[in-house]
Amino acid sequence: MSLRVPFLPSRTRPALAALLAAGLLALSACSGSDGSGDADQTATQPADSPTSASTADAEEAAQSGQAGHSGHYAEPARSRRLRAGETRTTIAMPGAYTPSAPYGTGTDDYRCFLLDPELDQDTWLTGTQVLPGNPDVVHHVILFQVPPRQVAAAEAKDAAEEDEGWTCFGGTGLDRFQNVDRSSWIGAWAPGGKESVTKPGYGIRLRKGSRIVMQVHYNLLAGQQPDTSAAQLRLAPGTRDYEALSTMLLPAPVELPCRPKHSDGELCDRAASLADVKERFGSEGNTADLLHLLCGGEPRAGEVQSCVRTLGEPITIHGVAGHMHLLGRSLKIEVNPGTPQARTILDIPVWDFDDQGSRPIDPIRLEPFQQVKVTCRHVQWLRDKLPSFEGQPDRYVVWGEGTTDEMCLGMLQVTRP
Template sequence: MLTRPRRALAAALASGLLLLTACGGDDPASDPADDRTATQPAEADAASPESAADAGEEQAQQAGHDGHYAEPARSKRLRAGETRTTIAMPGSYTPSAPYGTGTDDYRCFVLDPGLERDAWLTGTQVLPGNPDTVHHVILFQLPPEQSAAAEEKDAAEEGEGWTCFGGTGLERVQNVDRSSWIGAWAPGGEETVIKPGFGIRLAKGSRIVMQVHYNLLAGQQADTSAAQLRLAPGTRRLESLSTMLLPAPVELPCRPKHSDGELCDRAAALADVKERFGAEGNTADLLHLLCGGEPEPGEVQSCVRTMSEPLTIHGVAGHMHLLGRSLTIEVNPGTPQARTILDIPVWDFDDQGSRPIEPVRLEPFEQVKVTCRHVQWLRDRLPSFEGQPDRYVVWGEGTTDEMCLGMLQVTRP
């Protein structure tokens, strides 16, 4: 049973957590049977958000008129009543290390789909403007009441958008049980289509925050990324999906032959992460509060979460970076009802698609466990680590840092 402090932390882990559901590819609840090349949009019914589509397409033309992002070569056919609208960054952005050090830049941009009435989001397709430097893209739902705060944050920094390691930076704490994540792109990602009967509710006036992670190791070229939203009328009776995040610590020590390195000391490595990512660099400490226990160095790390309410899991995904080797998600671990719902025996960073599963119902006090394995020897084989000695690896936002993250797409009664 979760104690009150653990439950509070699970519901409000500080925004150092990447919502990758973070770097997901295909939507966990996508419909494989609908994988058909688009020709003509399906005829929209009277309640469809046509005005949103018109506004989004106009905005896309303004932002992408000079070819800043590529139109998708292949899209899935729209279903009856759906429309597709394109939203784009309001202008180009040239990434740089925001704190003067490091090789990563996380930038958030507010995009307006022009929703004049409630709608259901039933699919997304991210269009990275510069795939060489765009490490991943995450789309967050921005309720109308947060629009003013987003505009204020945008205006406070020069250039388009604002620095946003972790989440959007618009909330003091980030709810890992009910994430505001609504879509993402990472290498291997394609258009996502939520299976029939389900959707993500978008209120009238909602906007979208696009968080772009730029990998500066690939250069600092200007970027203008965009996204396409698949929308259905808000009058439809769909089941509401949301994302639950399952982060676990990363505590990967240096190899014995390299243990004399300057950053092979955990405290020094953690201080380096905090220097590169500011206040959001404290996730490594927070995860041990969420998952319990003191840091224990090792290739394999895990975290067990206890459900505080009933829910049904419809899709699963995992996320690690370049040193990731394997990842699993298990429900009811250590019991006769134990079941593995995601098993990635060999991690491939360039294939981060999510997976639909047969619905799994969990009751209060039942548990779910995420386990990751990271290895240092991959440093010797990957160009991104060329010239970089071993370091003690903790959770960090950078391309050459690491994460252990499971994602569940769920419905609740």
């Protein structure tokens, strides 16, 4: 995630979201029940009963040392049947790409590929299914829409670099500032993700001539293996009177200190760790500090971090998701925290990296000046359990783009009046 913001006084922090550049992970903006009655369809979770991960499975995996990116799975793609009037089109990388660390250091590569769904008229996107070509190296995939006015700029970026696509830590690089309240995400895949389909009567508007950027995060811990990933788009006629969905992103800081017995490590100093992140990810490595502008307060070391956002407009929440990396332990999203109307809409007491699919909920309407809160807990002892950290000493962990860095991210699928 890349954040580039001017200094603003504390009273304007709620409006900072309109200036934040996005590059986060993991929610498909099309998640939800498709109403088709398929046996494999995810059921809608009652809003007063927060969803949670399978704690026993995740606990066993963490304790046994079998969890983590090097062991994640990718289930064979299962497509749900199309509804009346829908069509399905497949977009794919134009050729194989072999990832490498673009700045010569680190174990991660973010690459953007410009794909053409050949839209000859305005269309509703009603579902996505990402097809990771090589799950051993694909850490996650995000799909972004590119409106017609940005197509020429995207083509120029694509042509400016050798090989397929272009380097894109953070977002796509097409916008200097993106709005995390109204992200351009249209779909995503992370371990545990499956085809996502909107509820009947809902979709994401794609204009005639729009393109799609497929951002792939490659994990080089598994080696530099070639990949050719693809995605399927479920489309409905643009003439339908659908409600427009969008994705709201809820990032929070990560400030995880080294364990006392390991605190003499070279990167156990926050400043040294932050400098290392910036070396590996260039200008996109400044997120750790800028998140404190969004969330308020100064960096404060601790396992538990949170961020409260105050709404500037009414929204209705239809789906929720969370994202952390391998040191994540628990994640929660609340609405109206600290008030009699407080509700938990996502509760993952034991984080499972291989279960990052989004959860539909019964719609929740929020008004301006009401709040949403994301809280994450990360722990250093998982380094001793997970193969991805073998040989890596403790470090002060801040927000970073890499597989062995960390994130704290909540995601909301919303509609607006």
